[in-house]
Amino acid sequence: MELLIASAIGIMTAAGIYLVLRLRTFPVILGISLLTYAVNIFLFTSGRLVVGAPPVLRDDITTYTDPLPQALVLTAIVISFGMTAVVVMIGLGAFLGSDDDHVDDQPDRSDDAPEGTP
Amino acid sequence: MSWYLTLPLVIPFVASIIAYLLRSSPLGAWVSIIGSGLGLIASIALMVVVLDAGVIAGQMGNWPAPFGITLVADLLSAVMVLITAITGFAVAIYALGDITERQAKLGYHALFQILLAGVTGAFLTGDLFNLYVWFEVMLIASFGLLILNGGKEQIDGGVKYVALNLISTILFLTGIGLLYGMTGTLNFADLALKVEEVENQGLLTVVAMMFMVAFGVKAAVFPLFFWLPAAYHTPSFAVSAVFAGLLTKVGVYALIRMFTMVFDHDIGFTHTVLLWVACFTMVIGVLGAAAQSDFRKILSFHIISQIGYMILGLALMTPLALVGAVFYLVHHIIVKANLFLIAGIAKRLTGGTEVYQIGGLYKSAPFLAILFLIPAFSLAGFPPLSGFWAKYIIVKATLDLEMWFVAFIALAVGLMTIYSMTKIWAEAFWKPHPEGIEPELKTLPNKAAQLIPVAGLAVLTIIIGLNPEPFVVFAERTTAQLLDPSPYIAAVLGETP
Numbered sequence: 001m002e003l004l005i006a007s008a009i010g011i012m013t014a015a016g017i018y019l020v021l022r023l024r025t026f027p028v029i030l031g032i033s034l035l036t037y038a039v040n041i042f043l044f045t046s047g048r049l050v051v052g053a054p055p056v057l058r059d060d061i062t063t064y065t066d067p068l069p070q071a072l073v074l075t076a077i078v079i080s081f082g083m084t085a086v087v088v089m090i091g092l093g094a095f096l097g098s099d100d101d102h103v104d105d106q107p108d109r110s111d112d113a114p115e116g117t118p
Numbered sequence: 119m120s121w122y123l124t125l126p127l128v129i130p131f132v133a134s135i136i137a138y139l140l141r142s143s144p145l146g147a148w149v150s151i152i153g154s155g156l157g158l159i160a161s162i163a164l165m166v167v168v169l170d171a172g173v174i175a176g177q178m179g180n181w182p183a184p185f186g187i188t189l190v191a192d193l194l195s196a197v198m199v200l201i202t203a204i205t206g207f208a209v210a211i212y213a214l215g216d217i218t219e220r221q222a223k224l225g226y227h228a229l230f231q232i233l234l235a236g237v238t239g240a241f242l243t244g245d246l247f248n249l250y251v252w253f254e255v256m257l258i259a260s261f262g263l264l265i266l267n268g269g270k271e272q273i274d275g276g277v278k279y280v281a282l283n284l285i286s287t288i289l290f291l292t293g294i295g296l297l298y299g300m301t302g303t304l305n306f307a308d309l310a311l312k313v314e315e316v317e318n319q320g321l322l323t324v325v326a327m328m329f330m331v332a333f334g335v336k337a338a339v340f341p342l343f344f345w346l347p348a349a350y351h352t353p354s355f356a357v358s359a360v361f362a363g364l365l366t367k368v369g370v371y372a373l374i375r376m377f378t379m380v381f382d383h384d385i386g387f388t389h390t391v392l393l394w395v396a397c398f399t400m401v402i403g404v405l406g407a408a409a410q411s412d413f414r415k416i417l418s419f420h421i422i423s424q425i426g427y428m429i430l431g432l433a434l435m436t437p438l439a440l441v442g443a444v445f446y447l448v449h450h451i452i453v454k455a456n457l458f459l460i461a462g463i464a465k466r467l468t469g470g471t472e473v474y475q476i477g478g479l480y481k482s483a484p485f486l487a488i489l490f491l492i493p494a495f496s497l498a499g500f501p502p503l504s505g506f507w508a509k510y511i512i513v514k515a516t517l518d519l520e521m522w523f524v525a526f527i528a529l530a531v532g533l534m535t536i537y538s539m540t541k542i543w544a545e546a547f548w549k550p551h552p553e554g555i556e557p558e559l560k561t562l563p564n565k566a567a568q569l570i571p572v573a574g575l576a577v578l579t580i581i582i583g584l585n586p587e588p589f590v591v592f593a594e595r596t597t598a599q600l601l602d603p604s605p606y607i608a609a610v611l612g613e614t615p
Contacts, residue, residue: 020281025277036284040291042291045295046294046296047298076291083254086258090265090273090276090277090280094270097270
């Protein structure tokens, strides 16, 4: 399971970084979302991976999973959800206001415009 | 005891709700002013208590530390909260003359109060994850303020600001995850104790670097500052003043807090990196400013260069250097916010912020010219203004360590600062207006609301400049607390009041 989760985090981070570097608003937003997912899972694993163990104290049970990272992840998910909504609105405003969805200041590069535009 | 800690947070939140409900009426602005005023009183009360007790801590929800969320105020937190309240109060008054009815209707005053709450929370929290939450509160409010009723330019700046800040947040969270995995705690005081027991000190340095990058983006240090000049010259002047004064300083505060209390295990490496970062930040910032001709863009690049001085103080890590960093932090917030407010008045009088296209302010509005000279000279470090003492202490600290080259950079950057201030002075104030406009203060709508906060902040600069001793003594006490965190740890982890 460690391998599975570690590679999931790795793949999502790699894809996220690639998308963020596209420098167009939609890929950047998707990339940031992917990076956030990766970080959320990473935060979750920081309490170590335990299967089938309760997070609260009970009698007759000796293995527990750490509840704190779960609480942290919940907070992080809620915040990143709100953030994504704000970013989508800002990105949409930027695109509608200028017909240009480049994140940097480059003037419209018509040669690369069709490629990679979802 | 914990009321002193929670009031500076609760007041802006309550003010924000009321201001939101009254957003369509002129009362909204007054709610914001009264809220900021009450917040100022609460922060003064906090300051008085902290001056007396040293460190006070409160456990929210009565969960004992390190399990619950802790609010702590040591001298550094208290002074930052106080200075936030002062700036907030000044800008809230200024907003009467700067914020349009449309912006107020869209909820400017509510967002502004939430921003103040976020900044205050970041200064008061004693828990790393809680710091993340306050950062996000602050960021979301600042996104809103940045693009409020904005056109293409505002949104364009907003996109860069948002994207880079989210990347920094992601790094911050990764760092939190690694740190929690290693130590099992996120409470500052508990972390300070637990990091010493970590076996893998190398990984700890990696985490330290992650935090350095994450906070470095917020503090706008080299080479992570690009979002700042892209965004800070676009919003309303009241907004950019509070951004310029406070937002980057939250990053600096977080760096100071983490790199004096938690990550002091490998000073030889981490603080050398900080030293280089500081030097480059100072130089690149001031060179960037020299190349600009927009009032606010020049000032934005100066924020970056001045952040370099604060980081330099932290990087040297001697008591004197930290005194300088703390002094600089306080002085800079007042001066920088004030300069942005003045830029706003200058724009309304002359019709622009491009310094080559405006002018004549000295002849027709000499009072404003004097008000500009005070913070501008203070920023450049002229005696006897506050910036002189801040720079003097930092340069003295580098000379004591015999770092001649660093001292040379610090002084040369000071000289370059004068150059850009002279450019603003010569172009915007001294030369006649190219279109023959004679801008007079009389024509300013809501004159008192704009001039009183500017004058008040200028008077504060002069007070600190003419009578620096109590402030230096205070900074020395603050530094003593930073270098020896045991009272802090005792207050947080010991018996709770």
